[in-house]
Amino acid sequence: MTRTAVIAGQGALAPAVIAALDEPLVFALEGFAPDMPATPFRLERLVPFLDELLERGVQKVVFAGAIRRPRLDPEAFDPRTAQLVPRILTAMQSGDDAALREVLDVFEEHGFAICGIEDIIPELLPSQAVLSGNPTEADRRDAEQAANILSGLGPFDIGQGAVVAQGLCLAIETLPGTRAMLEFAAAHAGLRPNPNGARGVFYKAPKPGQDRRVDLPTLGPDSVTQAASAGLAGIAWQAGGVILLDRDEAIRRADAAGLFLWAREDSDI
Structure with missing residues (x-):
């Protein structure tokens, strides 16, 4: 079964997106939990998290809601995610947009399609x-x-x-x-x-x-x-x-x- 995962942030957008999808899996970056049930994950363990999504049949990912830059714990990185740190830190020096694009690139490199809000609820x-x-x-x-x-x-x-x-x-x-x-x-x-x-x-x-x-x-x-x-x-x-x-x-x-x-x-x- 092909599944869609929602990376839910805070605010009213994530609930609207979730309501428009057929049984999505809902996750949230630790520290930015939305007002709804969501499985937390840590950016320091991004690659194992992506592995979990693949194991659960996720092919599409939607980002919905507000987050801010998390504080990263250097001791919490697993070895594979640690290899991504230079890429992400370099992108962060260019601003939030560049950092977000780098994260999207990582998702796509693992085979996920990133869906925008206009793909799901264009009337918004x-x-x-x-x-x-x-x-x-x-x-x-x-x-x-x-x-x-x-x-x-x-x-x-x-x-x-x-x-x-x-x-x-x-x-x-x-x-x-x-x-x-x-x-x-x-x-x-x-x-x-x-x-x-x-x-x-x-x-x-x-x-x-x-x-x-x-x-x-x-x-x-x-x-x-x-x-x-x-x-x-x-x-x-x-x-x-x-x-x-x-x-x-x-x-x-x-x-x-x-x-x-x-x-x-x-x-x-």
């Missing part, structure tokens, strides 16, 4: 559309500026989100995450040149050149609530490149808060 990645509200021309210009900022930051592997108001960047997403970015933007909303002008746009997009099978940016109802608390006009994102969880509830909250939700093509303005 909205195509071009305004889902709620109506962005003004000023909002559209702010979204364009935010998209340009994220594109320029891509080589630095910093983050997948930015807040722009009246053409000025109020915040970019870094290691602390989206909530921290939006709280920072709210605390500095007074820096907008015109207090009565455009309130600002929260924009999300994958990093340029990112492997879209893993670590796609994710939005959901909580993102809407946080953007509303920051006093922003709405949320825009790269159409087809960002996961939107619980779309109906996200739209309901946006409608209630008077925010727009816009899946934006790169050429839109």
